[in-house]
Amino acid sequence: MLNKNLKEILDGNIELPTLPDVIMRLLSAVDNPESTAPDIARIIGSDQSLMAKILKLVNSPFYGMPRQISTLTQATVVMGFTAIRNIALTIAVFDEFELGAAVPEKFGYTREKLWEHSIATAITANVIAHKINYAKKEDAFIAGLIHDIGKVVFDRFCHEDFVTALTLADASGRSLFDAEVDIFGESHAFIGSWVTEKWQLPSHLVDSIRYHHTPDKGEVELKLVEIVHAANNLVHAEGYGNGGDDIVPEINGLFQKTFGFSQHDLHELKLEVKQNFESAVEFFQTVA
Known part of the structure; x- marks a missing residue:
């Protein structure tokens, strides 16, 4: 419900x-x-x-x-x-978009930390797209950047319920995605796709937001969904910013299964993301 x-x-x-x-x-x-x-x-x-x-x-x-x-x-x-x-x-x-009231400090979730997470996801998605020769490389970047826009909606317009979801995830050791479904009846991925569809963004971008936690359900362009899903998981595992989740995903098997990446390929990807992260943060500070 x-x-x-x-x-x-x-x-x-x-x-x-x-x-x-x-x-x-x-x-x-x-x-x-x-x-x-x-x-x-x-x-x-x-x-x-x-x-x-x-x-x-x-x-x-x-x-x-x-x-x-x-x-x-x-x-x-x-x-x-x-x-x-x-x-x-x-x-x-x-x-x-501005975030609403401050989230309790213990969660480590702030507007700045969320955007750091989003920027790192955008960079990672872009690097993956180049490595696998995905045709729409610019779209991989923007899809990574706005994949968590639903969290901004929840935080700004349903703030108390969002804090409850963060609290539940923290206390139960479950993902924020699952906690949101318990509290809201839907996740940030759903509301993010709903908002961006209202904005008339291209359907493959909307789809990548909707299914970035459940890539097997992708409907429009599965490869972009897989790229954003993998990028999001790597960024969580490497600790860039804070998307509200403490669960550290296993990424070695994910990247091998999805893209055929070896351990060396994954290591090179991490290095490239690290090298690009600082300049990207400076880039987005220009926007703010």
């Missing part, structure tokens, strides 16, 4: 943040095969703050551009439509 507060959200009685109109128009334009780089630049240019942030991020050390990118059209041509969409979406998510 659905928790009362979650039902209020699903019934539309609690107003959740929506993506700005400029982002919605950008999403539509990127999906339109007739759109051009100047079209994308004009849409973004209608929001001066968004334009400035995108140019700042594109020129950050994280992307390592060989020369300064000075215009949105140039950025769109160099980066590609999908990458620009994902940068804009990242900015919008950071701008629209």
Whole structure:
């Protein structure tokens, strides 16, 4: 049975943040095969703050551009439509969502720690995508970044119930996912996919959020779901940030079974994630 507060959200009685109109128009334009780089630049240019942030991020050390990118059209041509969409979406998510009241200190779960976890998951998903030659590498990054957006929804709009779920997970030694299902009747993966579907994000991104704990149920693009699931587990095991779970997953067998990774492959993956993490945190501090 659905928790009362979650039902209020699903019934539309609690107003959740929506993506700005400029982002919605950008999403539509990127999906339109007739759109051009100047079209994308004009849409973004209608929001001066968004334009400035995108140019700042594109020129950050994280992307390592060989020369300064000075215009949105140039950025769109160099980066590609999908990458620009994902940068804009990242900015919008950071701008629209704030966590609610402070979670008790003992859980180690803060907005900063959650975003560190999310950033590390994004990096890991991106590295995995490159190593297995997954075609939609930029989507692996954004899927990793927003995979836990449902936790932000729970924390902000159902805060007391979310703390109860954290408490239950901590006391019982179970996963936060399972504790949420007990308290809310659904998990952060469900509400995250519900919100992003309302935002009209591409179905394969929504699917990766919905099933990042249950990859065998993936419906749209199983490989992306597997990438996010594996990335999330590795980040938990390596201790980047804090997603609200104390359970340390076993990752060796997971990576061997899913991607055919040897112990050496997994070691190389961990090193690459570690090398990229600091620059990525600096990158996202530019957004905040």
